Amino acid sequence: MYLEKIFNLISRISIRLRLSLIFLLIFGTTMIAFNMYMFQAMIDTLQQDFDDALFNYCVDVSEGIEIGVKGDLNFPPLQLDQGKILPFPLGTALIQVRHSSGAVLARIGNFGEFNPPYKKDFERIWAGEEATYRTMEHIHNIPSAEADSYRLISFPVDNASKPQILLQIAVPMTLLETQISQRLTMLQVGIPLVLLIATFGGLFLSARALNPVNRMINIAKNIKASELSQRVPVPNANDEIRKLSLTLNEMLDRIQQAFQSQERFVADASHQLLTPLTIMRGELELLQKSEDKNTDQFIKSALQEVDSLSKIVQEMLLLARVDAGIGALNLQELAFDEVIFEALSRCEKLAKSKDIKLKFDIVNETNDDRKFVRGDNDLLINLCVNKIENAIKYSPNNEVVSLILMWRKESTYFIVEDNGPGIPADQLPFIFERFSRGSTMENRVKGFGLGLAIAQKIAVLHSAKLKVQNKEPRGARFSFEIKNI
Structure with a gap:
């Protein structure tokens, strides 16, 4: 005592x-x-x-x-x-x-x-x-x-x-x-x-x-949210004080990046939410001034904008859950082929609307039975749906989207290939950022630029890898790698 x-x-x-x-x-x-x-x-x-x-x-x-x-x-x-x-x-x-x-x-x-x-x-x-x-x-x-x-x-x-x-x-x-x-x-x-x-x-x-x-x-006390570019001094001596200063500067780098990301997110989200609200306001004002009692077309348009707003809110809520980190995950043992089957059932209606055929193959490179992974079932389904829907949206009508599930000794791979226009080379480094969308396709494909950012966050939370590349002669190839258990 x-x-x-x-x-x-x-x-x-x-x-x-x-x-x-x-x-x-x-x-x-x-x-x-x-x-x-x-x-x-x-x-x-x-x-x-x-x-x-x-x-x-x-x-x-x-x-x-x-x-x-x-x-x-x-x-x-x-x-x-x-x-x-x-x-x-x-x-x-x-x-x-x-x-x-x-x-x-x-x-x-x-x-x-x-x-x-x-x-x-x-x-x-x-x-x-x-x-x-x-x-x-x-x-x-x-x-x-x-x-x-x-x-x-x-x-x-x-x-x-x-x-x-x-x-x-x-x-x-x-x-x-x-x-x-x-x-x-x-x-x-x-x-x-x-x-x-x-x-x-x-x-x-x-x-x-x-x-x-x-x-x-003293320097850290004076760093404000508007002055996150400041850094603590790094001494010349190679000792623990130097390591501490480097660690603090690295932490400040991450905080600055997080603040900038949140600022961009708020600005982009405000823009995305403002557009459908402006459309709805304009249509309601026209409805108010119109003497035509046939309001079905206006109501249909307003409902479409409400659906768009609901979609944005759902994706933002999902992104907030992903941003909460690994503590928000419901980890369990999963068979990844079952995850893909569930995702296919959700994407079937969209594929039929464009007469696109979904071709799914399973490749087992080991002599063992199917592999299992550990992850959050809902988030992994969302990731697969996002990749499949993305391939369907950017593929022309009457095309084929190839889905490949590959079991290897240590990892499971899920590959999605489409025959669309691909991704411009200058936009590849930013494809997984929030509200990032290819400018050439922005007017032709509906979306909000949150799907791939969410998918990348889900991959990081599962210690997995999500990559994208263009394939020859055209189209994009997304690959997802997760460790087996």
Whole structure:
């Protein structure tokens, strides 16, 4: 629950601050871990140097100790090289010689009640260690202790295989404590300071990195419907910002094309709807002025225009459904030959009116049974009807329109060929646009220029292909390809 609240809180802050926090988290964690490792390594090094100096001092002291025949000890004045610099004051060193029985044989310095341990030290030396070290912390029973901790070394004095006499020297760790404290203070001050600098640096760098995004945001805010030709700037660097700007520009291209298409659609639809309405208005005005009571001809003409308006509205509604996208489809498994048979039954009346014969052939290029496709039954029937009616309309009377259904391994093809005048070469690229009609046939063939645009949209929604080309010596050839399931 707490993690969810944290994630919700993080999701509400700006991406700039998020980037800075992530940078600070990664950099800070890495830097703190590295400094802790280096600090521990530095302590180990200083400790080793301190122990090495203490060991050398212990060796010098042990060389001055003489053991008599009766086991008595003699401590001559200690002589050290003048060039030696030790990390502890010699005057405060506590020195004693101890027997394995626990008896203290000799002492130098004010031990007070301080009694250094020795038993485990004997055991470790007997096990083969050259010397043993201990850190005695919080020394309260040493009179006038100069440090919070002392370093104790135990070193064998006799050369027996199992030494019985130890030289123990305890020295204050004042210098080592000071060095560690200074370095710790540097880390305590330096790490927050570096993290603070890194925070401002991260904010600055993230702001610089997001400047192109902010420019794109400001430009995108100022793009209006009347200024869709504007584009966001594309940076030179080949990074994600460049990909984002290119994607936005591609989206703006599509939006501009959609707006232009809708504007053309509204203009063309207004023109197409206005024409029959103007005709109906003129005829009704003539009827109103006419003294002839025979109104059958006027009514028939008005009904024809109403039919035209109904046809336009139906096609526009169908186009709106197609424009709604794949979510408006009722996809199901279909046998495409049944779709064509249904389309033929709807086109039969139009073909008879022009004495045109519809020739339908099925070609199976595989050894399998008929193929099935997945699609919207009503839309695919509309597509087939549109292609067949288009071929009938543009074919002369008493001609033949060829329909071919071809089953291949991966796709089903539906081909419609007519023997009409064909499509002018300069109009082929625009044949599937809304309200696009060949100018040479506009007065001879009734239509509104929406059928092929609808058919092309239906093909795109079914991930299919609808193509057109002229065939020799005359006529047009439409082919529809859809994937089998």
